Amino acid sequence: MSRTYFKVDAKADWEVGDVLSNDGKTLTINPKESKPGDCGPVSIPRELTAPFSASAEEGVEDLASLDVLHEPAILHNLTTRCDASKYYTSVGDVLLAVNPFKPLDCYGTDSIQAYSKPLASPQTLVEVDDPPHIFKVARAAVRSMRTEKKSQAILISGESGAGKTESTKHILHFLTHCASGDGPRRMSEAPVEEKIMASNPVLEAFGNAKTVHNNNSSRFGKFFQVQYNNNDTIVGAKVLIYLLERSRVAKIGPGERNYHVFYQLCAGATAEQRQAFDLGPATAFYYLTSPDGIVEEIPNVDDAREFSTLLAALKSVGISATETNAIMQCLAGILHLGNIQMVPKAGAENASVVGNMETLQIAAGLLGFEFITLEIALTTKGLATSRSSCYSIPLTPHQASVARDALAKSIYTRIFDYLVKKVSTSMEAPEDKVQRHIGVLDIFGFESFEKNSLEQLCINYSNEKLHQLFIKAVIEGELKLYAEEGINVADCAKNAEKVSNKAFLAALEDRRGGGASPLVGSGI
Numbered sequence: 074m075s076r077t078y079f080k081v082d083a084k085a086d087w088e089v090g091d092v093l094s095n096d097g098k099t100l101t102i103n104p105k106e107s108k109p110g111d112c113g114p115v116s117i118p119r120e121l122t123a124p125f126s127a128s129a130e131e132g133v134e135d136l137a138s139l140d141v142l143h144e145p146a147i148l149h150n151l152t153t154r155c156d157a158s159k160y161y162t163s164v165g166d167v168l169l170a171v172n173p174f175k176p177l178d179c180y181g182t183d184s185i186q187a188y189s190k191p192l193a194s195p196q197t198l199v200e201v202d203d204p205p206h207i208f209k210v211a212r213a214a215v216r217s218m219r220t221e222k223k224s225q226a227i228l229i230s231g232e233s234g235a236g237k238t239e240s241t242k243h244i245l246h247f248l249t250h251c252a253s254g255d256g257p258r259r260m261s262e263a264p265v266e267e268k269i270m271a272s273n274p275v276l277e278a279f280g281n282a283k284t285v286h287n288n289n290s291s292r293f294g295k296f297f298q299v300q301y302n303n304n305d306t307i308v309g310a311k312v313l314i315y316l317l318e319r320s321r322v323a324k325i326g327p328g329e330r331n332y333h334v335f336y337q338l339c340a341g342a343t344a345e346q347r348q349a350f351d352l353g354p355a356t357a358f359y360y361l362t363s364p365d366g367i368v369e370e371i372p373n374v375d376d377a378r379e380f381s382t383l384l385a386a387l388k389s390v391g392i393s394a395t396e397t398n399a400i401m402q403c404l405a406g407i408l409h410l411g412n413i414q415m416v417p418k419a420g421a422e423n424a425s426v427v428g429n430m431e432t433l434q435i436a437a438g439l440l441g442f443e444f445i446t447l448e449i450a451l452t453t454k455g456l457a458t459s460r461s462s463c464y465s466i467p468l469t470p471h472q473a474s475v476a477r478d479a480l481a482k483s484i485y486t487r488i489f490d491y492l493v494k495k496v497s498t499s500m501e502a503p504e505d506k507v508q509r510h511i512g513v514l515d516i517f518g519f520e521s522f523e524k525n526s527l528e529q530l531c532i533n534y535s536n537e538k539l540h541q542l543f544i545k546a547v548i549e550g551e552l553k554l555y556a557e558e559g560i561n562v563a564d565c566a567k568n569a570e571k572v573s574n575k576a577f578l579a580a581l582e583d584r585r586g587g588g589a590s591p592l593v594g595s596g597i
């Protein structure tokens with residue numbers, strides 16, 4: 074009896090089973106794991122089966138060494154490794170990380186020391202025997218930078234919630250503890266390393282939010298550059314950001330939250346701030362409640378405690394207490410802005426007025442506007458007909474609400490940009506000191522909600538482009554390697570096709586004869 078992968082229909086998951094009989098077109102299979110409702114052996118068309126991989130059952134460290142390479146074997150291999158608490162697997166030079174969704178103990182000082190020990194050969198990038206690990210990738214980048222005397226980049230890709238941001242943090246943690254890549258560095262961090270690590274809570278508080286896919290989803294892309302001098306010592310860091318999801322400031326979907334910082338402020342503000350900013354609980358603010366009227370909680374996250382962490386991080390990256398207070402005041406202003414109601418103006422069709430002037434006055438006061446200026450800005454729009462004449466056109470309640478939300482989004486985006494600039498400037502080394510850098514790219518992951526907007530199009534498009542670039546770089550790298558080794562790729566491809574056709578025909582023959590074959594399925 075032979076083993077095979079199969080699925081009960083094209084959209085089902087792959088399963089493992091024993092082949093009881095095989096007439097060449099249909100296989101009768103006994104599933105290895107029975108599920109509720111199963112009633113014994115199943116008949117599966119040959120196209121929905123694939124050759125079983127004995128090495129996947131053992132769980133190999135590098136997918137390139139699987140005896141057969143297709144989707145079910147890859148998934149099987151990853152499952153085997155996860156069952157053994159091994160969440161990292163190599164695919165040649167690429168690392169595949171499976172999200173464990175639980176804290177792991179493989180990122181501590183011991184692991185840093187193990188992966189940063191001097192290498193046996195100065196020519197190699199990594200110790201071949203070291204098991205796949207995110208630190209191994211970081212280590213290889215440091216080694217490449219040293220040997221090639223060139224900047225390096227680590228690209229982290231995956232769908233939303235896959236673990237990119239966590240991986241970025243682990244890489245930065247490793248890099249800041251292992252300045253040269255040979256031997257662990259002292260464990261007490263220098264100011265620049267401290268700032269690099271402190272930048273994370275700041276960026277996450279202002280740029281991350283709970284979505285239905287991820288409780289801490291990055292709503293912007295970031296390219297983090299750790300800067301090195303000629304001695305390969307860290308001298309600074311720089312962060313570049315891409316496309317913050319602005320729409321979230323004024324509108325959140327069911328089961329989602331606005332940016333973390335708003336909830337942290339509502340939960341953690343001091344009594345003085347509460348009074349000065351007219352702050353209530355998060356439930357008091359329209360922008361913080363989902364369409365079903367509730368404020369989502371994040372399990373195991375205490376917003377008030379996160380607020381203290383944020384304040385400490387802001388201090389570490391050089392933002393003064395006065396500036397911090399001003400930022401919090403603007404955030405409170407945005408929340409009150411969102412509570413302003415636009416109602417139809419009595420007796421004037423297509424015009425609106427503010428329905429709750431008190432809220433408008435609070436928002437205007439916090440944001441530094443004259444309240445009358447804010448009211449005019451929200452309820453009318455100016456139309457210039459010539460250089461000297463400008464008309465004021467009233468807005469309908471709907472248009473005025475759109476203007477209100479646009480203002481809120483615009484203020485928030487500016488606060489975010491300002492903060493990122495401050496964070497980056499506080500870490501950046503003078504240009505003449507920087508020789509090279511190691512960049513870590515962590516962009517928002519591919520996502521698909523029930524209702525998708527322009528932002529999802531942009532997010533998914535940039536993921537597609539990145540994936541394309543990655544494939545191109547990997548394939549071009551391989552082709553270059555083949556060329557260097559004198560291998561003619563075109564000939565190889567033709568031969569491989571001939572071989573696989575031959576093998577396929579042989580397998581078919583084999584099956585016609587009723588014998589078990591390792592080449593079952595459509596994956597050939």
Ligand SMILES: Nc1ncnc2c1ncn2[C@@H]1O[C@H](COP(=O)(O)OP(=O)(O)OP(=O)(O)O)[C@@H](O)[C@H]1O
Pocket residue numbers: 172173174175176177231232233234235236237238239240286287288289290291292516517518519
């Ligand atoms: N290595 C890890 N160890 C433990 N938990 C992890 C690890 N990686 C990810 N997680 C868990 O998965 C969650 C989502 O991970 P993360 O925020 O890194 O995803 P992401 O790919 O950056 O998503 P997005 O594209 O939405 O920002 C984390 O909050 C954490 O709970």
